[in-house]
Amino acid sequence: MRYNPVTPQIVEQLMSIVGEANVVLEPEKMEVYGRDETSEAMWQHMPEVVVKPENARQISEIIKLANREIIPVTPRGAGTGLAAGAVPMLGGILLSLERMNKILEVDRENLFMVTEPGVTTGEVQRTARAEGFLYAGDPCSAESSFIGGNVATNAGGNKAVKYGVTGRHIYGLEVVLPNGEIVTLGGKCVKDVTGYDLVHLIVGSEGTLGVVTKVYLKLMPLLPFVADLLVPFDSVEKAIKIVPTIMTHGGIIPTCLEFMDSMSIKAAELYLNQKLPYSDAAAYVIVEIDGNTERQVEEDYETIGKLCLENGGLEVFVADNPSAQDRIWKARKCYAEALRMISPVYCMEDIVVPVSQIPRALEAINGIAEKHRVKIPCVAHAGDGNIHATLLREDRDEHTWHEVKDRVLDEIYREVYALGGALSGEHGIGAKRKGAMARFLHPAQIDMIKSIKKALDPNLILNPDKLVDVL
Template sequence: MKTYAPVTEAVLDALKTIVGAEYVLTEPEKLEQYQTDEETDPRKFHLPEAVVLPKDAQEIAAVIKLANTYDVPVTVRSGGTSLAGGAIPVCGGIVLLMERLNKIIELNAEGMYMEVEAGVRTVDIQKYANEAGFLYAGDPCSAESCLIGGNIATNAGGNKAVRYGVTRDQVYAVEVVTPTGEIVELGARLKKKSTGYCLEQLIMGSEGTLGIITKATLKLQPIPPYRFDLLAVFGDPEQALDVVPKIMQAGINPTSVEYMDNSYVRGTADYLEFKGAPHYENGIYVIITVETFSEDELDLKMEQLDELCSAAGAVDVLEADERIWDMRRNCQESVRLISLVSLTDDVVVPVNEIAGTIKFIMKIGEKYPFPVKINAHIGDGNLHIVLCKCELSDEEWENKVEAFHKEVYTYAYSIGGRLAGEHGIGAKKLREMETYTPAGELAIMRTIKAAMDPQLILNPGKIFDL
């Protein structure tokens, strides 16, 4: 990895001139707040040398030009909710915080779009759209704390992706500061476009390595007036998994299809102190949301779902109230009850392979010395595997995790899967990205990165190493 110049007093003075002295942080106790994101292993933490809070794209562009002049790396930090080490400044340098870019600029009802700055919380976008009678369909589980710019940069998925797609499907256009400090607008508010390269899509999902998103024009949807959340409880994981293709093939078009193994049912119920969680001791949850524009259609689809789940072996089919969704949203937080250090994986496979993949992971997990927990967006093939370090030594933890991952990733790629469905590669999977990505594909990515960021100053140490 490239060796960068340090943040000198001259750099700090220039940063203070650009953003104001109060928005340049160098105190050790403040820098420590930005040495990690959701990464829990202290050995992966890295201290920045300075933290900067710009107010707009112009200030960000000036910071990036300064970084190029002095050869200082810049790591962009959105809400700090990355589970892949995406916001960790692995090369030191400057951490750029986006939280001051927090304005909702416009909601246009006739055009059904919203223009926002990158530092707006996702939940605030959802609420603002709802109050105007619309739906912003992006819905990551961290919506309460994540920012829209980070969602776009990682192409976040979430609970509604089965019906509406991932974040890039909710975005018309973005304003971006390039790695050399130019401000450009990419994309357009159009239903279709065949006019050169689709550059806005290149930026989305690039994890802050090809540009810094400062504004976005988001698509809005009409809100379906009728909705029902169903909880199907199974005692056998194979039955729970095998019901999914039946649901998808029935033409029900669900908004969400979520899976929680029993360790998560118990763990999240304990974390939330939900004493009456259905089938706490041995239940496996499949949570299904259906939304329609017709009450009759909703009734028909709910009847279909009840019949499908019961025929598949569900021990109980009932309404999933907000407490059940709270359990699903708090899967990640609940892990801390059993282990302060854990590792969350994010493998995606073809939807028709999700059942076989989870069965494979459950089987191989039996031979490893750590708990293996699984929750999943099973309607879109994206599963989250959490490994808990508990009392293992650092050496045993690293060796066993590496062996486990080798088995899982090899299996996933053998059936057409990939390393990440929504969390991204970040710093965590850099080595695996280079191991499993086809050589030609990786070469194109490296060519693009080198062309757009010739000094490699933007978010180094992420996705792959040049």
């Protein structure tokens, strides 16, 4: 597909749509919009212009203009993505949703919140909590990512073991389609089978099928009692094997079930500049339980703690107040920043396998790391079978790095598919995993994705060069 450049006339039209102050052309101000949290330079590219609309109508006009002129449009939330999904790889218009940052409604009768896409996930969580509700979407990036970005990537996160990923909480969306039409899909009904499930076609579509301009989120009653357990283990094998055991033998669904290996623990300690308990342990397992009564939560964590101690846990630390819980989660959530202190360039993966296969997947990753002499610290949303395996570049030159990285990723993906898994559990495909997805998905599945894209976006203007090569 040949795209046209953004000319001064087009800039003028964009200014008349969103106002001069909301069009950015200065390279130094656009620089931040040319990358996301994927650290490699190959996944960075400058837009030709950045526009900051404030409503769906403006977005509709921008998209109609882009369609007439055949210019790529890349939607962007907070830019915390890890797949170069919001990076304008072909230049064109970068559509930043940052000004659409209002919570529109908390509906206490139906347990819904309606928001614009540019509200941070953390603000959604806090607003729900202040009203006595839980919004259960909880990516580790919650303080910075936007709810619209979470919808577009179908973000996972810590509470997905019990409550499910973002898509589970989304019942309605307002979307600007690639032809500029504004449509509301779904809404506040908790069931609706009137036609195809178009809400969940948009969820996880990474800005390639429409721009999300309003989100209808389901809220849940907030369970008042929460406890977190931190369990150090003296062997990685014992620690990871406890995960399927907890999921099947405890009779309890934990809210969160996380894993950290020793490299990740050491990195967190260095980054936080504070001593962590048993920081020379081979691994940590972190478990969160919530419930309606203190007694029930105590019984549940005693059951899980006992299972851990019988299966190689060294000690069980119980955090039953917010400040102790915060200390545990800081260590888990600082993973990305902590690794950057060891190796500023890295490649973070997020493979997923059925939970019963998580010990085998981790063993395979560690074997591949050893074989290729690459450090691959791992943390995992282990209760979901989702492992973040991060290849560290360290001091390798560019050429060696790409060579070794490609080989290691190919071997990891092969193992994962042999175990019944998939190459991305939550970060998505974006530009970064497009080639890999084409190799590992069935050709008929790739054809379905291409057909949907072509049907909705025949000029291929919305976030082109992501997910699949259509032409």
